[in-house]
Amino acid sequence: MNSISDLFALLPDVEFIDTDAGKTEENIIQLYEALTNTVLYPADPVRLFLSTLAAVISQQKVQINQAGKMNLLRYARGHFLDHIGALVGSYRTEAIAAQTELQFSIDAPLNFNVSVPKGTRVTSDGSVYFATDRLATILAGTTTIQVPATCLTSGLVGNALVSGQLDRLVDPLPYITKVTNITESTGGAEREQDEPYRLRIALAPESFSVAGPILAYEYWARSTSTHITDVAVYSPEPGTVQLRILLVGGMIPAANSKEIRAVRDVLNAEKTRPLCDTVLVDPPVAVSKDYQLKWFITQNQEGYFTAIQAAMKSAVADYEAWQTGAIGRNINPDALIERCRAAGAWRVEITGLPYQALKRGEVTQFITNAARITFGGIEDSKS
Structure with a gap:
């Protein structure tokens, strides 16, 4: 996870107004009873009218609360997010044609x-x-x-x-x-979605200086293409800045791909790059893995085999997307086990996937294997 995303997670939730419908209704009825010195019983027409009024007021409170949140970077979406981005000179990247x-x-x-x-x-x-x-x-x-x-x-x-x-x-x-x-069509990208755009807006103040800080280099790199999903920035030696670029879906770009060239161009512009920096932009280094997973269920789960089998395929796909979706993310088989257990597996056996700490600039890549997932059988859960 990116550092800016971590900061968002640390921020407390904000509510601009209390939206509890029950409290709103209770306050209205208590106020009416105090002013009129009466008691409103559940079937009283006046109470029914006030309950209806309370429902309308509660809806308005929710809208007011949402309107307030749209002014905060953490919650804003759509055009509201566009206006926040404009304040720091960061604009949403439009769709690109292949x-x-x-x-x-x-x-x-x-x-x-x-x-x-x-x-x-x-x-x-x-x-x-x-x-x-x-x-x-x-x-x-x-x-x-x-x-x-x-x-x-x-x-x-x-x-x-x-x-x-x-x-x-x-x-x-x-x-x-x-x-x-005579070449495969590439380079098409959708209009930038809210979440990556939100991250770029948070990084935008780093661009007010030349690209010296790590986050400034990351901002400029991300601004070139919506295909870029992760950027690793580090200095292998004094005066040299190394960037590694990862594309959507955990795809590693070619060494001279459109995205790599775009990042090189923007980061080597005289107005962006510190004069003494040598900027290198390359794909991440692939760490290839080909593992096997065998899963088991209990006798009580036998009737749910088909559903669990489908859930297991989804769980493995979700893990692989997560594992390959960030540069430098350590290979963690426990994350796969957690997903398999949540999918309904009683027990899993994994071979060829030990825990491994990746170096800077490395990213996990899984070798395609149609026989990766196999059903191990039914076990007695009491044994």
């Missing part, structure tokens, strides 16, 4: 150029469209040309289209007989 490289082809070389206009659309299934970023020309005597293209819909929807999937030309062109993407 990109890829398209190749247009003709059947045979011609003695004249064939143009592919900017904005030429290509699709794989008629639901997601990519358009070329610039004018491209198949020169006379050649048969192909490559051109970058951007998804027309921002967000994750344009990602993960592997080479060859984008093969339908939406805008017919003379002489063009084939089109395909």
Whole structure:
């Protein structure tokens, strides 16, 4: 967990007004009885009216309380959070469209150029469209040309289209007989959600100086892409700052990925980086693990086997997402056991996953293994 998140957790809960509906009703009835010198019994029409009035007032109190909380960074959400961010010059990152490289082809070389206009659309299934970023020309005597293209819909929807999937030309062109993407589409990201944006707002004051403090480097790195979910900052030697970048879903970026390049650019700007700092931006170092988990149930749980089996798969997936979701998070099999027990397992046996303290810049990566989870059988819980 990030240090700023830890500080949020240490802050006490805040209530701007008492929203207890029972107390509100009690206060109204007691006040009425004191002013009129009467007793209101449960079936009294006046009491029923005052109870209705108390319910309305209680709802208003809840709204007033929520309005007050929207002014605090810990509780604010949506547009309220946007306004708090504006106070420190930190604005929500908008959705980004995926990109890829398209190749247009003709059947045979011609003695004249064939143009592919900017904005030429290509699709794989008629639901997601990519358009070329610039004018491209198949020169006379050649048969192909490559051109970058951007998804027309921002967000994750344009990602993960592997080479060859984008093969339908939406805008017919003379002489063009084939089109395909020669790289997997990547780089698409959704609009920044409240929680990562809240963390960046909390880090924003660190950016008022040049990127000297650790949190300042973290702020500038996070500001480049909503794909970045964790940043490790440390100094391996005097005058050198090392950043390790982890992407959403525990994914390790390529050494020269779009996200790595963006962080390098923003942190090496003269207005951001201390003059004497050498800034290195790299992916985290993967610590690969391939473990086996065997789980058992008791005789009394036999009738719930199917439900427990599904819960176990979910528990393991949740653990792996947690374990791989932060740089430097120590490998802790106890966290897996806790989740398995909560899912209904009577007992678990884990091999190949001892506790391990990770070094700075390291992150856990699990090798895909379809046979990782196995059912060990039914045990007598009294034995």
